[in-house]
Amino acid sequence: MLWKKKLWSTLVVCLGVSLWNIYKLVNTGPSTSSHHFEEQPMMEGKSCNCNRCTELSNLDWFCERFDTSVNCLLTLENSEIPSGVLQWWLKLQRSNDGSQLQEIIKDLFDILPSPATGVEDIVQCGTCAVVGNSGRLRGSKYGEKIDSHNFVLRMNTAQTAGFEEDVGARTTHHFMYPESAMNLGPDIHLVLVPFKPLDLKWLASAFSSGEIWRTYRRVKPFLKADKSKVLILNPVFLKYIQDKWTMHYGRYPSTGFITLIFAIHTCTQVSAFGFGADHNGNWHHYWEENRAAGAFRRTGVHDAIIELQLIERLAAAGKVSFYK
Template sequence: MNKAPTAGFEEDVGAKTTHHFMYPESAINLNPGVHLVLVPFKPLDLEWLTSALSSGDIQYTYERVKQFIKADKDKILIVNPTFLKYIHDKWTKKHGKYPSTGLIALIFAIHTCTQVSVFGFGADSNGNWHHFWEENDNPGGFHKTGVHDAVFEQRLIERLATEGKVAFYK
């Protein structure tokens, strides 16, 4: 998801990527055969995707974005904004401004896969939320922004595990 690298972290995250969820501000180049799953949060995100695969005209949304992206054009999926609203309304019960990309990917997997295993979600042993690949000088900042309700998302994943809908590995 997003800018998360796998190289160097294979022991923890595996070595195969089938679907890579991103939005323009978190875009990275993808290896051949990987599905780019665009999570469009605004109309400009759709325009960016077209631009990033062709002309490179869009270089800025609310921040600088990749002008071009390497991706298999035959393996692009776009999450319908209605699905995002469904997740926000029904799954997160409107906690936070919108669900995290990780939770969006998880709910997508629950709806499309017969078995779902969850790795890398939640807080570290000190209760801090951060991305595994980052040195983060403010790992508690995730709680303060209000963009995602990390605690609610964590409890939701734990409930899904208790109900047997996902296998959750901390």
């Protein structure tokens, strides 16, 4: 009988969390204010545990994957990368400078301020729109809805000029890596997704000497962005997504899916836009001509189908509002 009581109590915990999230989705719409960013700082804590499950349960698909202990951000205080994570990380793009990692991180934070770690684990941040780059956004007229969220997260070379009606105009957090980097306006957080140690060296260089202009291809030697607002994802967080969410389908998760999981960890309500193929079944960016639709699906790096299925399952579980 004891095991039955324990099983029942665990089920009630996760069921209660799920019902509470459904209640919030039904009874609270996205804020129409665009002035909450400084009032409610996002992800200044050392870890990310906003939102979801208080106990793990084999009966709950989401709770089984969501890890409240994972460190989302890389800081000086958590710069020691576990050996298993480091070995996996170095293999992603065939890096060989793992022995220099601590020196690289120290040099980086000599140039950039390390995110605060003395505050609460997480500051509740409200509603977040994660805007993917799919061509299915064309003609969607989602721009106003996207901009109504407290935070708007975009990634890589996402364009807004000329597409505001469909994709919105606001950006608060822009996720990128050296090969997809672009200059940012004021008050936008640059969020580096480091797929190799060289990405950390590039970031330091882009805000100082400009000496790194090539990785596996040409990259921007200098970057225009507010260096006081830079955030860096922890390789531990990337491996967590690969292990717990994409389950090793693809070599590593896409920037878009990484951004979505980050939002789930740090936002009280998440809306996803611009993921998946367009209505003709083509995979391409909304700002580009459809010359090689779906070419990225043939690279073998990311598994777009699996990631889309995960987003749809997150939506079915009430963790994400997925706008198709």
